[in-house]
Amino acid sequence: MCLAESGLSYPCHRLTVGRRSSPLQTREQSEEQSTDVHMVSDSDGDDFEDASEFGVDDGDVFGMASSALRKSPMMPENAENEGDALLQFTAEFSSRYGDCHPVFFIGSLEAAFQEAFYVKARDRKLLAIYLHHDESVLTNVFCSQMLCAESIVSYLSQNFITWAWDLTKDTNRARFLTMCNRHFGSVVAQTIRTQKTDQFPLFLIIMGKRSSNEVLNVIQGNTTVDELMMRLMAAMEIFTAQQQEDIKDEDEREARENVKREQDEAYRLSLEADRAKAIRLSLEQALPPEPKEENAEPVSKLRIRTPSGEFLERRFLASNKLQIVFDFVASKGFPWDEFKLLSTFPRRDVTQLDPNKSLLEVKLFPQETLFLEAKE
Secondary structure (H helix, E strand, C coil), X not given: CCHHHHCCCCCEEEECCCCCCCCCCCHHHHHHCCEEEECCCCCCCCCCCCHHHHCCCHHHHHHHHHHHHCCCCCCXXXXXXXXXXXXXXXXXXXXXXXXXXXXXXXXXXXHHHHHHCCCCHHHCCEEEEEEECCCCCCHHHHHHHHHCCHHHHHHHHHHXXXXXXXXXXXXXXXXXXXXXXXXXXXXXXXXXXCCCHHHCCEEEEEEECCCCEEEEEEECCCCXXXXXXHHHHHHHHHHHHHHHHHHHHHXXXXXXXXXXXXXXXXXXXXXXXXXXXHHXXXXXXXXXXCCCCCCCCCEEEEEEECCCCCEEEEEEECCCEHHHHHHHHXXXXXXXXXXXXXXXXXXXXHHHCCCCCECCCCCCCCEEEEEXXXXX
């Protein structure tokens, strides 16, 4: 619609401009504040009159728009706890770009290293570090169109641990550079330090190695989904080759360790068997001679059933102490601290009796059948 059709006369028309304090303000009050505004064509050399002449503040005109564009920071300034900072980062990222985004690791950079690198070779992953900068013109496009693309999100979740940091604030930038210098060296830290604002955001691809962490790639924000995917896949190819070597080395090392453990266990069991055998021999040699059936002194004949069902039989003098019976049983491989010696009528645990009493005193005379039972 042209000006003439809209009812605006050319080259001058009387318009009303004023500040409304409430929606109920009357038209008469507005008309009292009226003034003239000239509609000037391209051929007219006169300038537009300044809006301030009409009592309108630029802040009032654009205040709502600027408020709508104002964003919460991705990360608190002077972030001390990396886990809390990453929680805020994830929440703000979701509010800006939606829930379809990489799963950002919540925790310190050291914890992300542990999750990605310091596990079994088969479970290792690459580490992707996303470096955000709110003042870069590339940030919104990179986040919304590249980082939140379903193909990128899926590929990162399967093959990477993704950690993020916001470099918008100088204090947070300085803290990351300190971390970077400590973990990756001064060369990588200097590379990030010299990046201009409009080269952000950055995507660092890190591979853990035996003695150090290697930066495979530094991807700047001026890229496409296809190029980003290609560079991620190229890094993954390098990582997979290294991972296969690590898996082979780890399997060989575990096989050697298993053989050594088996040898150590066999040696330990052999020592224990030799020690037990020596103890049994010593006990057997210390036993008093077995008396004959016909003896001047009273003789007690004991029949002892083992857990396997076999029987041990021996004669003792009725005056022998109960400890001698315990030593006899131990010399056969049943130490009394591991086995109970039970009688049947009455049922009692003989190992609980005083070992210094004689067989006659504990009523194991003239003969008795006992049972061996392993202690619980």
